[in-house]
Amino acid sequence: MPTHRPSASLRRLRIGWLAGALLRAGTAVAAPEAPPAATEPDPITIPVGDAVHVVRLDALQRFGATPLPEICGGPRETETMQAFLLTLLCDAEQGRATENGRGAPAPGEAALMVAADRLAALENLPAAEREPRLRAVNGLILAGLRRGGAVWQLEPLASRFSDLGEQARDGSLFAIAGELLLARTAFCAPADGRCRAEAETASADEFVQAGRWHNDVERLRRAGELAERAERGEGPEPRDLDAKGLFKARNAAGAAYSYAAAFAEPPERLPFMERSVAAYERALPSAEAWAPSFASVRLWHNLGAAYVDRAALTRNLNDFERGVALYERAIPLFDPRDDRQALARARSNMGRARSRIATRKRDLAIHDRATADQRAAIRGYEAASETLDAAFARYRLAQDLFARAQTAESLARDLAASRAGDAALKRDVLTRIAAESREQALARIARALPVLERAGADQYLAWTRELEAEIRAAEPGAK
Numbered sequence: 001m002p003t004h005r006p007s008a009s010l011r012r013l014r015i016g017w018l019a020g021a022l023l024r025a026g027t028a029v030a031a032p033e034a035p036p037a038a039t040e041p042d043p044i045t046i047p048v049g050d051a052v053h054v055v056r057l058d059a060l061q062r063f064g065a066t067p068l069p070e071i072c073g074g075p076r077e078t079e080t081m082q083a084f085l086l087t088l089l090c091d092a093e094q095g096r097a098t099e100n101g102r103g104a105p106a107p108g109e110a111a112l113m114v115a116a117d118r119l120a121a122l123e124n125l126p127a128a129e130r131e132p133r134l135r136a137v138n139g140l141i142l143a144g145l146r147r148g149g150a151v152w153q154l155e156p157l158a159s160r161f162s163d164l165g166e167q168a169r170d171g172s173l174f175a176i177a178g179e180l181l182l183a184r185t186a187f188c189a190p191a192d193g194r195c196r197a198e199a200e201t202a203s204a205d206e207f208v209q210a211g212r213w214h215n216d217v218e219r220l221r222r223a224g225e226l227a228e229r230a231e232r233g234e235g236p237e238p239r240d241l242d243a244k245g246l247f248k249a250r251n252a253a254g255a256a257y258s259y260a261a262a263f264a265e266p267p268e269r270l271p272f273m274e275r276s277v278a279a280y281e282r283a284l285p286s287a288e289a290w291a292p293s294f295a296s297v298r299l300w301h302n303l304g305a306a307y308v309d310r311a312a313l314t315r316n317l318n319d320f321e322r323g324v325a326l327y328e329r330a331i332p333l334f335d336p337r338d339d340r341q342a343l344a345r346a347r348s349n350m351g352r353a354r355s356r357i358a359t360r361k362r363d364l365a366i367h368d369r370a371t372a373d374q375r376a377a378i379r380g381y382e383a384a385s386e387t388l389d390a391a392f393a394r395y396r397l398a399q400d401l402f403a404r405a406q407t408a409e410s411l412a413r414d415l416a417a418s419r420a421g422d423a424a425l426k427r428d429v430l431t432r433i434a435a436e437s438r439e440q441a442l443a444r445i446a447r448a449l450p451v452l453e454r455a456g457a458d459q460y461l462a463w464t465r466e467l468e469a470e471i472r473a474a475e476p477g478a479k
Contacts, residue, residue: 046145046186053186057142059175059210064131066139068093082117085110089143108147115140116153119160127168134164141180151187154180155202162206171213178206178223197230197241197249204230204252212259220263224256224275231282243286247295250283251302258306273310280306292333300330301346308353320357324350336380341389344380347373348393355400359407364433367404374400391451395464398441398448402471405437438471445471 041061043054072090085105091097092107105113115137122130122137141157158180165173182203188195204227211220231249233240241249254276261272280303287299304326311319327350334343351373358366374397381390412430415423445468452461472478 044142044145044183046183047148048187055145055179055183055186057145057176057179057183059172059179060138060141063138063172063176064135065142066132066136068139068143071136071139071143082114085114089114089140089147092147093143106148108144108149109153111140111144111147112149112153112157115144116157116160119157119164122164123167130164130168138176145183151184154184158202158206162209165209165213169213171210171216174206174213175210175219178203178210181206193233194240194242194245197233198245200226200230201241201245201249201252204256205248208252208256208259211256212263215263217260217264217268220256220260224253224260224279227252227256228279244295247283247286247299250279251299254279254283254302254306258302258309261309270310270313273306273313277303277306277310297330297333300326304330305349308349311353311356317357317360320353320360324353324357327353340380340384341386344377344384344386344389344393347380348377348396351377351400352396355403359403362407362410364404364407364411367400367407370400371397371404387451388455388457391448391455392457392460394444394448395452395460395467398444398464398467398471401437401441401444402467402474405434405441405471405474408434408437435476438475441471442468 040056041058043056046053046055068089072086072093088104088110089107104110118133118140119137122133125133144153158177161173161177161180165171165177181199184199185196188199204223207219207223207226210216211223227249230241231246231253257272257276257279261269261276264272280299283299284303287296290296304323307319307323307326310316311323327346331343331346331350334346336343351370354366354373355370358364358370374393377393378390378397381387381393408430412427412434415427415430445464448464449461449468452464
């Protein structure tokens with residue numbers, strides 16, 4: 001049977017929000033996408049055997065679904081399997097028997113098969129062409145489920161919606177994927193709690209993606225709670241997830257609460273981050289047991305990002321150091337062929353965290369490692385043709401170089417009163433390091449600004465100009 005594709009791509013790694021909640025998935029800053037409307041469409045009834053189950057497909061219905069009579073009344077292909085399947089469905093809708101229909105799929109299965117074929121054909125279509133066709137797919141899905149469908153068909157459909165959501169950067173498509181995965185619970189045997197818990201876990205992962213694209217704190221909160229419910233085994237029947245299921249649930253909860261922290265109001269941010277760290281820490285023993293594996297690399301990266309994000313709120317040096325240590329374990333095991341952009345982003349996040357450690361410890365050697373991380377990130381972005389992300393990494397490199405200059409100046413001031421024989425020489429060296437670091441930071445800003453201007457990345461542009469003004473104000477003789 002087909003199964004839901006696991007989140008094996010690096011696109012599902014936590015990206016960290018140390019630079020601000022506006023940095024998401026390496027895209028240009030844009031106005032937040034509005035959450036879906038609050039009105040609730042009617043639930044969907046699915047006949048399964050002698051029972052009827054009720055599920056909610058609110059995101060699918062809000063996106064829009066072409067009515068089945070309109071689909072059946074449209075132009076038809078001839079002599080194709082899709083045309084035959086559509087004829088099965090439309091004949092059943094009109095109470096007719098299909099010629100040569102013996103041994104064919106049931107109408108509900110036929111509807112979902114046609115939906116899957118049409119969904120597969122939408123890849124890389126412009127939004128204006130894709131959306132009306134997606135509404136027809138949604139109409140077929142509703143028709144198929146109302147006629148029973150088949151549980152194995154929901155997972156590949158959800159996977160297609162998830163891929164389209166990533167391609168289109170559209171949170172509503174991730175939400176549809178999550179709803180389809182959650183609808184699998186209608187097909188679980190009455191006493192099969194694990195079936196329900198696995199469906200809840202898989203759907204929570206998609207709802208996390210929907211929430212982060214919509215900046216929707218409530219959706220993210222519910223996704224985290226759904227994953228934790230599956231983890232705890234809550235329900236009227238036993239819900240004993242196996243080790244892999246528990247790991248997935250904990251990782252989904254960690255991601256949900258971490259993104260919620262990024263978009264929440266300030267008083268809620270730290271409580272969300274605490275829940276995120278706790279969820280990832282519950283998954284850590286499994287990651288260690290399976291190391292090295294994609295699961296362990298993913299968890300080390302995600303927990304590292306969570307420690308760093310929590311440290312950005314609490315200024316806790318230990319969290320910064322724990323985060324960097326986990327980044328250092330994860331990054332060498334990434335496959336750069338999978339997703340250069342995600343690898344570059346991880347290096348950039350690690351470098352920014354390392355710079356914070358260097359500033360606290362007043363350690364130029366750590367500063368040098370931080371700037372090396374940012375340079376590696378820039379090379380990675382450029383190799384992936386991500387010019388905007390490369391420009392943002394140059395802004396971060398300028399931040400790190402300026403922090404290096406400030407540390408060097410602080411160390412030089414400490415030597416001002418020293419009578420050691422080499423104090424004057426050391427002070428001169430540190431002063432030169434500070435001047436060179438400021439000069440290099442301004443050079444990176446000069447390269448980043450035109451790219452940010454062309455992209456219309458107003459928030460990044462404002463941050464970069466503010467940093468430039470701060471650096472120039474710190475130069476000797478500027479006051």
